[in-house]
Amino acid sequence: MNEPDERDERDTGEQAAPDADRNARGPVGEAAGAGGGGPGPGEYLQVADLSVTYRTAGGDVPAVRGVSFGLQPGSKLGVAGESGCGKSTVALALLRLLPRTARTGGRVLLDGEDVLAMRWGRLRAVRWAGASIVFQGAMHSLNPVHRVGAQIAEPVLLHGGAKPARARERVAELLEQVGLPAWRSRSYPHELSGGQRQRAVIAMALACEPRLIIADEPTTALDVMIQAQILRLIDDLVTGLDISMLMISHDLSVLADTCDRLAVMYAGRIVEEGPAEEVFAGARHPYSAALSAAFPRVGDPASRRAPRGLPGDPPDPAALPRGCSFGPRCPEAQQRCAEVDPVLWPAGGRRSAACVRVLSDEGARAAGVPPARPREEGAADTSRLDRGGEDDRAPAPDSAPQPEETR
Numbered sequence: 312m313n314e315p316d317e318r319d320e321r322d323t324g325e326q327a328a329p330d331a332d333r334n335a336r337g338p339v340g341e342a343a344g345a346g347g348g349g350p351g352p353g354e355y356l357q358v359a360d361l362s363v364t365y366r367t368a369g370g371d372v373p374a375v376r377g378v379s380f381g382l383q384p385g386s387k388l389g390v391a392g393e394s395g396c397g398k399s400t401v402a403l404a405l406l407r408l409l410p411r412t413a414r415t416g417g418r419v420l421l422d423g424e425d426v427l428a429m430r431w432g433r434l435r436a437v438r439w440a441g442a443s444i445v446f447q448g449a450m451h452s453l454n455p456v457h458r459v460g461a462q463i464a465e466p467v468l469l470h471g472g473a474k475p476a477r478a479r480e481r482v483a484e485l486l487e488q489v490g491l492p493a494w495r496s497r498s499y500p501h502e503l504s505g506g507q508r509q510r511a512v513i514a515m516a517l518a519c520e521p522r523l524i525i526a527d528e529p530t531t532a533l534d535v536m537i538q539a540q541i542l543r544l545i546d547d548l549v550t551g552l553d554i555s556m557l558m559i560s561h562d563l564s565v566l567a568d569t570c571d572r573l574a575v576m577y578a579g580r581i582v583e584e585g586p587a588e589e590v591f592a593g594a595r596h597p598y599s600a601a602l603s604a605a606f607p608r609v610g611d612p613a614s615r616r617a618p619r620g621l622p623g624d625p626p627d628p629a630a631l632p633r634g635c636s637f638g639p640r641c642p643e644a645q646q647r648c649a650e651v652d653p654v655l656w657p658a659g660g661r662r663s664a665a666c667v668r669v670l671s672d673e674g675a676r677a678a679g680v681p682p683a684r685p686r687e688e689g690a691a692d693t694s695r696l697d698r699g700g701e702d703d704r705a706p707a708p709d710s711a712p713q714p715e716e717t718r
């Protein structure tokens with residue numbers, strides 16, 4: 312599952328030149344450690360300044376730009392964002408599963424070892440025992456011509472070093488863990504329902520007792536009822552087995568329910584990071600607020616609003632707008648957003664956001680960001696990028712607006 316076919320060995324190990332366009336940390340000293348947004352001590356996974364550029368016939372596509380985050384053992388991070396913002400590219404980069412056309416920069420430390428610089432033999436072992444991936448659409452992860460049990464046994468035999476009899480026992484244990492009867496090991500993938508197949512894929516991901524599970528849209532292809540069951544299963548397993556988890560989804564409410572922290576991506580960057588509930592219920596970045604409005608919690612009286620879409624599309628990574636990439640779609644955009652390319656700044660508590668509105672006047676001065684332009688008396692508000700109006704002054708991080716105020 313994790314391993315690309317040898318013929319399709321994707322990774323060249325080639326490292327891109329350091330990306331000048333980074334937002335690993337804001338230029339303001341206060342950013343470090345204050346709002347998350349970067350690796351820290353004791354973390355099992357440390358991603359520092361990760362960049363991925365795809366080379367295409369049409370030119371370079373900078374899909375991931377200076378992404379940094381860390382994951383403590385046993386903790387759960389959700390990565391959210393619209394289609395095309397770079398979520399899957401980050402997931403693939405963590406285990407060097409990118410196609411050959413991708414150039415990577417930065418570091419991905421798994422238990423202190425740099426995955427991006429690892430030898431191939433070591434990487435194979437790490438892909439199962441260090442971390443494993445559950446992809447969206449189980450049919451892509453299961454081979455239709457082999458029985459499910461044989462596929463789950465393969466990593467146990469090859470990477471876990473087990474003898475066949477022990478591998479059979481382990482398959483039965485794994486199937487039981489994911490709620491499937493042991494006899495299902497003799498089934499072919501087409502004999503299972505979508506939910507059962509995804510359970511089998513999860514069993515395979517657990518085969519070598521990884522310390523990290525990367526779940527990339529693990530329930531996208533399933534109906535709503537089964538989605539809830541699979542999410543509960545993943546949550547119970549990672550909690551019970553004390554595994555770290557990085558879950559990717561476009562649905563912020565699903566991630567808020569499952570994860571401890573959230574990182575919201577837009578145009579290849581993390582634009583907000585912080586405790587899950589705080590980001591979901593009181594986003595500091597207008598894009599996170601829009602995502603949260605687009606995916607209200609089902610049945611939650613606190614989010615009894617109709618889902619609201621966000622007009623427009625994310626920019627083409629190969630042709631990003633000047634200034635803030637979200638500026639052209641941002642309902643809160645100010646004049647200076649077209650001039651400043653924001654980085655992750657502290658946004659109060661353990662949060663950070665790449666939006667000039669989170670900067671205090673002092674923070675803006677330190678970051679070299681122009682002050683919010685005061686609104687001129689009687690001036691008509693004609694510019695889309697000047698809609699901040701009287702609200703054009705950034706709230707100080709320690710006076711973070713409450714959820715209602717941000718929307």
Ligand SMILES: Nc1ncnc2c1ncn2[C@@H]1O[C@H](COP(=O)(O)OP(=O)(O)OP(=O)(O)O)[C@@H](O)[C@H]1O
Pocket residue numbers: 365366367372374392393394395396397398399400401410412561628
């Ligand atoms: N192999 C590739 N070659 C060229 N460009 C690519 C390749 N894979 C992804 N991209 C581009 O990189 C950007 C990020 O894509 P990615 O799949 O990581 O986004 P995503 O947020 O995971 O989207 P989705 O939720 O639809 O999977 C997109 O602009 C996409 O078109």
